Amino acid sequence: MSASALVTALELAGLYVFATSGALLAIQKGFDVVGILMLAMLTALGGGILRDLIIGDTPPAAFTEVIYLIIPLVAAVVTFFAHPLVQRLAFTVLVFDAAGLGLFCVTGTLKALDFDLGPVQAVLLGITTAVGGGVMRDITARETPSLVRTDSELYAIPAAIGATLVACAHYTGLSTIVVATGAAILVFALRITAMLRHWRAPYARVRS
Amino acid sequence: MSASALVTALELAGLYVFATSGALLAIQKGFDVVGILMLAMLTALGGGILRDLIIGDTPPAAFTEVIYLIIPLVAAVVTFFAHPLVQRLAFTVLVFDAAGLGLFCVTGTLKALDFDLGPVQAVLLGITTAVGGGVMRDITARETPSLVRTDSELYAIPAAIGATLVACAHYTGLSTIVVATGAAILVFALRITAMLRHWRAPYARVRS
Amino acid sequence: MSASALVTALELAGLYVFATSGALLAIQKGFDVVGILMLAMLTALGGGILRDLIIGDTPPAAFTEVIYLIIPLVAAVVTFFAHPLVQRLAFTVLVFDAAGLGLFCVTGTLKALDFDLGPVQAVLLGITTAVGGGVMRDITARETPSLVRTDSELYAIPAAIGATLVACAHYTGLSTIVVATGAAILVFALRITAMLRHWRAPYARVRS
Numbered sequence: 138m139s140a141s142a143l144v145t146a147l148e149l150a151g152l153y154v155f156a157t158s159g160a161l162l163a164i165q166k167g168f169d170v171v172g173i174l175m176l177a178m179l180t181a182l183g184g185g186i187l188r189d190l191i192i193g194d195t196p197p198a199a200f201t202e203v204i205y206l207i208i209p210l211v212a213a214v215v216t217f218f219a220h221p222l223v224q225r226l227a228f229t230v231l232v233f234d235a236a237g238l239g240l241f242c243v244t245g246t247l248k249a250l251d252f253d254l255g256p257v258q259a260v261l262l263g264i265t266t267a268v269g270g271g272v273m274r275d276i277t278a279r280e281t282p283s284l285v286r287t288d289s290e291l292y293a294i295p296a297a298i299g300a301t302l303v304a305c306a307h308y309t310g311l312s313t314i315v316v317a318t319g320a321a322i323l324v325f326a327l328r329i330t331a332m333l334r335h336w337r338a339p340y341a342r343v344r345s
Numbered sequence: 346m347s348a349s350a351l352v353t354a355l356e357l358a359g360l361y362v363f364a365t366s367g368a369l370l371a372i373q374k375g376f377d378v379v380g381i382l383m384l385a386m387l388t389a390l391g392g393g394i395l396r397d398l399i400i401g402d403t404p405p406a407a408f409t410e411v412i413y414l415i416i417p418l419v420a421a422v423v424t425f426f427a428h429p430l431v432q433r434l435a436f437t438v439l440v441f442d443a444a445g446l447g448l449f450c451v452t453g454t455l456k457a458l459d460f461d462l463g464p465v466q467a468v469l470l471g472i473t474t475a476v477g478g479g480v481m482r483d484i485t486a487r488e489t490p491s492l493v494r495t496d497s498e499l500y501a502i503p504a505a506i507g508a509t510l511v512a513c514a515h516y517t518g519l520s521t522i523v524v525a526t527g528a529a530i531l532v533f534a535l536r537i538t539a540m541l542r543h544w545r546a547p548y549a550r551v552r553s
Numbered sequence: 554m555s556a557s558a559l560v561t562a563l564e565l566a567g568l569y570v571f572a573t574s575g576a577l578l579a580i581q582k583g584f585d586v587v588g589i590l591m592l593a594m595l596t597a598l599g600g601g602i603l604r605d606l607i608i609g610d611t612p613p614a615a616f617t618e619v620i621y622l623i624i625p626l627v628a629a630v631v632t633f634f635a636h637p638l639v640q641r642l643a644f645t646v647l648v649f650d651a652a653g654l655g656l657f658c659v660t661g662t663l664k665a666l667d668f669d670l671g672p673v674q675a676v677l678l679g680i681t682t683a684v685g686g687g688v689m690r691d692i693t694a695r696e697t698p699s700l701v702r703t704d705s706e707l708y709a710i711p712a713a714i715g716a717t718l719v720a721c722a723h724y725t726g727l728s729t730i731v732v733a734t735g736a737a738i739l740v741f742a743l744r745i746t747a748m749l750r751h752w753r754a755p756y757a758r759v760r761s
Contacts, residue, residue, distance in 0.1 A: 163493070164548075164549045164551060165551070166489075167495060167548065167551070168489075168493040168494070168495070168548065169493055169494065169495045169545065169546040169547065169548040170546045170547050170548060170549075171492055171493055171500075171501045171502065171546050172490070172492070172493025172494075173548075173549065175480075175490075175492070175493060175501075176493075178469075186399070190398055190399070195398070195399065195400065195401030196399055196400055196401060196460075196462060196466070197399060200399060200400075200462060200463075200466045200470075203463050203465045203466065206465050206466065206469060207465070216549075217549050218549075220549050220551075276484060277480070277484060277490065279487065279489060
């Protein structure tokens with residue numbers, strides 16, 4: 138299996154689990170099958186679509202290859218019929234979600250750099266690619282975005298670290314492929330560790 | 346009246362009732378006149394703007410002809426002053442809304458096909474054109490999108506059927522104009538029947 | 554200090570206070586540091602990004618100069634550490650926010666006119682530039698947009714007046730720079746007066 142085939146396979150697996158998390162939330166909120174499909178697609182594709190609109194790459198990647206639409210559709214249908222089983226696999230879903238997080242923050246940053254955006258902008262778009270769909274999922278489902286809740290484990294911060302490493306490599310001439318691979322693995326490891334150790338982001342104490 | 350003049354007239358009528366539904370929800374939620382105008386425009390134009398941003402047709406159609414902005418403005422003003430009357434016409438509004446649903450899912454799909462998007466992508470954008478504004482309306486008003494509620498009658502599914510027919514006609518060489526007209530009428534009829542017979546979309550039972 | 558340097562300084566001050574209002578709301582809602590950063594950036598940059606996506610100027614201005622991203626980041630960090638002090642300066646924040654409102658509705662309208670949009674479209678985009686970020690802030694924080702609440706003082710209406718004056722000047726051959734400056738000051742004065750006198754927008758009375 139070539140490196141590029143591996144990236145594609147991981148990317149599709151990432152889309153699948155992102156879509157699954159959207160479908161599960163829709164089921165939990167009592168949405169009908171339309172809501173399950175909508176939340177699955179929004180979660181999987183929302184971040185990347187927003188990134189592509191901002192860098193001006195239209196139609197967004199999600200609309201150029203039909204597989205990007207098929208994967209979330211399949212995830213939604215599978216979750217619809219097998220959601221009790223999917224829920225028992227909750228930890229497995231979170232592990233793949235962490236892989237998706239690592240992968241998408243890296244590929245999002247690389248794409249923004251390819252389109253000649255500056256390093257800070259590319260980091261922001263890398264994070265957006267990885268976490269944007271989840272925020273759209275939560276807003277549509279009328280939940281406080283899990284990304285910003287003080288009782289949720291680190292999610293955006295590992296993505297920010299990974300995106301920053303990739304942007305630094307781009308400007309220092311280090312091998313992009315080596316750093317990108319390392320950054321994706323680091324983000325994955327940080328996210329998994331954050332879940333296991335309940336690492337949380339700081340928040341501002343409001344004096345009452 | 347030529348066919349194209351008829352389509353334009355129906356399109357403007359569709360925008361008018363979409364905007365009315367936004368204005369009515371804003372009034373019901375106790376929003377001020379700014380909220381009424383905002384929700385009217387968002388409901389009428391949101392789906393088409395999103396479609397045009399995705400296919401890369403900027404500025405979106407809603408910003409090319411001033412009539413597309415004037416119609417929702419007029420609908421908002423009329424609803425502001427005459428909302429008790431408009432509410433008594435609720436069923437009439439729903440009938441025109443069904444016409445808008447049929448029309449916009451067809452024109453949205455055709456536009457996406459014109460921009461060389463694939464059939465699945467075109468169907469998704471056709472549905473987005475027809476239902477996107479309503480979802481934005483409900484999110485802004487902090488309501489669960491009526492599109493996904495299990496107690497609301499079929500809305501997106503008729504649009505999906507219509508959009509699929511149009512995409513199939515495009516690839517099989519059938520007369521686009523005949524199929525498009527038939528599809529729009531079918532969507533309208535399905536939506537009206539769904540309302541009268543309380544047809545609802547399936548949902549996933551959560552075992553408690 | 555040249556006129557253009559003054560506009561840039563005011564623009565950055567406007568971004569800073571818009572971002573501060575986002576960070577303060579995030580703290581009030583109990584969001585973590587990720588939420589504080591996200592809401593700060595969304596509030597400051599959301600309206601301008603939406604305008605640029607619609608007129609087709611990608612990447613949006615917010616992504617072309619890194620200072621546009623740095624300012625909201627700094628505002629978020631300062632608010633994170635010094636929010637009790639920032640809250641005591643609430644009125645000062647509102648005064649700068651009014652300055653931002655005046656400035657961004659004028660610059661947003663001018664940019665849309667530059668991109669050859671019609672006058673009504675340019676006015677709508679000018680208002681969007683000024684108020685769009687605040688609406689995105691409130692939706693993400695699951696609040697009824699303060700823009701549409703009947704207990705909030707005039708905000709969009711001064712922006713609409715300012716944007717309309719700028720569009721009229723563009724078409725009547727009046728000096729754009731004089732009218733634009735006057736319009737920004739007028740919007741600022743109207744907003745401050747509305748706050749002091751509790752001017753509110755009309756709303757539709759729902760008979761119960």
